Amino acid sequence: MRFYARLAFIVLIGFVGIILGSMSSKTIMAVAQEKYSELQTFSKVLNLVQQYYVEEVQVSKLIQGAIKGMLNELDPHTSFMSADTFKEFKNETSGEFAGLGVEISVQDEILTVISPIEDTPAFKAGVQAGDKIVSIDGKSTKGLNLVEAAQLIKGKIGTIVKLNIFRKGFEKPKEFPVKRSIIKIKSVKYTDLEDGYAYVKLTSFIEKSADDFGKAVSNHAKKYKGTKGLIIDLRNNPGGLLTQAVGIADLFLSEGVIVSTIGRNKKEKEVISAKKDGTFPDFPIIVLQNEASASASEILAGALRDNKRAVIMGQRSFGKGSVQSVIELGNGSGLKLTVARYYTPSGVSIQASGIVPDITLENVNNEAYEKAIIKTNSRRESDIEGHLEGDLEKKMKEAKDFNPSDVFWTKNELPSEGKTSKRNELLRKDFQLLQAYNYLKAWRVFKNR
Numbered sequence: 001m002r003f004y005a006r007l008a009f010i011v012l013i014g015f016v017g018i019i020l021g022s023m024s025s026k027t028i029m030a031v032a033q034e035k036y037s038e039l040q041t042f043s044k045v046l047n048l049v050q051q052y053y054v055e056e057v058q059v060s061k062l063i064q065g066a067i068k069g070m071l072n073e074l075d076p077h078t079s080f081m082s083a084d085t086f087k088e089f090k091n092e093t094s095g096e097f098a099g100l101g102v103e104i105s106v107q108d109e110i111l112t113v114i115s116p117i118e119d120t121p122a123f124k125a126g127v128q129a130g131d132k133i134v135s136i137d138g139k140s141t142k143g144l145n146l147v148e149a150a151q152l153i154k155g156k157i158g159t160i161v162k163l164n165i166f167r168k169g170f171e172k173p174k175e176f177p178v179k180r181s182i183i184k185i186k187s188v189k190y191t192d193l194e195d196g197y198a199y200v201k202l203t204s205f206i207e208k209s210a211d212d213f214g215k216a217v218s219n220h221a222k223k224y225k226g227t228k229g230l231i232i233d234l235r236n237n238p239g240g241l242l243t244q245a246v247g248i249a250d251l252f253l254s255e256g257v258i259v260s261t262i263g264r265n266k267k268e269k270e271v272i273s274a275k276k277d278g279t280f281p282d283f284p285i286i287v288l289q290n291e292a293s294a295s296a297s298e299i300l301a302g303a304l305r306d307n308k309r310a311v312i313m314g315q316r317s318f319g320k321g322s323v324q325s326v327i328e329l330g331n332g333s334g335l336k337l338t339v340a341r342y343y344t345p346s347g348v349s350i351q352a353s354g355i356v357p358d359i360t361l362e363n364v365n366n367e368a369y370e371k372a373i374i375k376t377n378s379r380r381e382s383d384i385e386g387h388l389e390g391d392l393e394k395k396m397k398e399a400k401d402f403n404p405s406d407v408f409w410t411k412n413e414l415p416s417e418g419k420t421s422k423r424n425e426l427l428r429k430d431f432q433l434l435q436a437y438n439y440l441k442a443w444r445v446f447k448n449r
Contacts (some may be wrong), residue, residue, distance in 0.1 A: 045431025239295025
């Protein structure tokens, strides 16, 4: 984190140098005079409060409040963090921290859930992307910035925090009690979809996500002596470390732009490009995303799509395309400052518009979907008593865990060992994933004809 803090500081100094370099000396003088005139007014108000306010006040508290108020005039992702809060912030990117496991933002002055992280207390309690948090433990969230809201949510491990939530379809807000816990994020979850196809769920981008992802895909390729196709699931992924998203994109790209950033000076452009070393062989990739896929997720999806390396399925993503530099201040506190916007390789800004999928998939209630699967009662030749067995039927009967009513086996598929394992469980319960899997297989079929 110190490296990134130094890097952020250098980037900011670069921006300031560019801005000042383009100004005349008279302009600089005018800007300086205006700034110091306002600071003089601030100093007078501070002195008056110190001398005449009805009760004694802490100067540090007043100044921190003034800083927060100043930053509140900017975007929701710019914030000041006290020393304690900044320490917690640095811990969150390591993959283990205390809290609820929910990414929040301020939208239209309302505290809003971007996404609950999978397998965390918030996720298990039923908190959903898009939920509006009206109050936390009875305290209204109106007017709170992200740092203040996070401080209310965090607390002693094992204690309960009560989130009062309003959601589309609710007549009034409902209370969601969530137990504070140590959050251990497993950001990479691999599932073998059989026959050379792989599924990798990315819950967030934390330290070593790119390494873990690369190992999962490499091990799969070794098992099958190559990969027929890959599904990368970014649904409900709120983002995280940019370096990890770039690292994963680089695994599939031997050249070309991954992402670019443009700050205040539109002529200055920072470009991150792919490296040739360590690129996986070419195979079909589908990226699954939804409205809660944000930030680093959108960068990965945009990089793969714009470089014609993947097809995106799902829904339009969240649209968080701004760059924050994290700067450690001298007293242990920190500043998270928006300094630029992200752009996909094709030059499209992610901010507020998100990534539009190539193929739209509607959200489906997975419980209702599982119940809606119809097992047909139609009779076939193989159902007639005494029928002549075919070669395929003999092989299927010899296979372990054979289940002739499995709706996911086609007449051309043979069950391999463990066929009724995690693969079928996932496909039965997740309509969007099943559609992505079918598309991936169809892609290969048509390509080979």
